[in-house]
Amino acid sequence: MRHGALTTLLHNMPNRFANQKLIKQLERRLPATGIVRISPEIDFYDAVLDHRKSMFKVILLERRYLIDRHGNKINAITTGRVRESLEDFGGLIANVNFKGAMACICRKIEAGQCDRVHILPAGKNTIKHELFTVEGAGTLIANNFQEDFCQVRTDEEVAIVYRILEMYKRSGFLKPRTKAYLKKNRNRFYVTAIDGIVVGCVEQKIIDEQTVELGAQPPSGSAVRPAGVRSGEPSGIPAAAGPESGCEDVFQHR
Known part of the structure; x- marks a missing residue:
């Protein structure tokens, strides 16, 4: 608690016996905090x-x-x-x-x-x-x-980005990125900071004109099989991204 700050807990819980027990417990644990009940009519x-x-x-x-x-x-x-x-x-x-x-x-x-x-x-x-x-x-x-958006530069910022990515990797949202990868490619990572605290990050992907983003292609019944994919195996690459489209590379980002 900030020194000298006045804190108040306002609630609108019904004045039942079970709630009275909870309020008394809060009064014991928060002796410096005023506890005020707001009537449900207000x-x-x-x-x-x-x-x-x-x-x-x-x-x-x-x-x-x-x-x-x-x-x-x-x-x-x-x-x-x-x-x-x-x-x-x-x-x-x-x-x-x-x-x-x-x-x-x-x-x-x-x-x-x-x-x-x-x-x-x-x-x-x-x-x-x-x-x-x-x-x-x-x-x-x-x-x-103060909200800032800037490029990752220091080892400390690399470590922060790694912790953020690890948190989401455990949730199954992101492709894993190692610390070595982050250090090598730090110039491609940017962070958002609020009041100097990093709250998010993004990786910049360089895509040239001869590269097509898989997610931007419409659904297609036919697919182009890359090298190494046997006949009958789904490749997930729409025909629109095939060699005849003029695309030299295909990527699917995560």
Whole structure:
């Protein structure tokens, strides 16, 4: 906890016996934190955002973080970008039930009454992961964060990229890349950093005019068999990428 900071936990849990036991446990574990119950008749988000005239950070525990229309997590976003999406139904913010609160959050931040709002999925260690890990656990809404996109240069940045790729490799999303490969090709890797903390990376693939991207080809019933593939074995290469198309090379990226 920041030295001298005043923290308050606001909730709208029913005042049942089981919940009273939980609240007493929270009071013992968080003696310096005020615990306030919001009546269900009051709009919870309005009550939280108007609890104090000025607040440094607001953390909202929701069912999930913010997602875009494709279901991907939004790591950080400005109020301007939020407002742009609110004008377009089905836009960037796909959490329909949360859209009403977004306008209130934007007003609070833009008025200078709150620095940052974190929207996190409720769960064990969520707040700790959001504040103290590279990938975070939820979505940051703010106008005072610095976002940079730059080429990987140092060994330290190579190590960070390796850790990020290892995390996703275990999930089965990425083709493995060794540390030796990263060091040799570091000039092809770029990182996105928010407030100096690397949160993502990308590898630049150089594709010349004589190379066709497999994923960009339309489905085809026939296929071209590369050397080494026996007749009857599927090659996965559409006929449109065959020699007659003028393509000298074919790649399928992951």
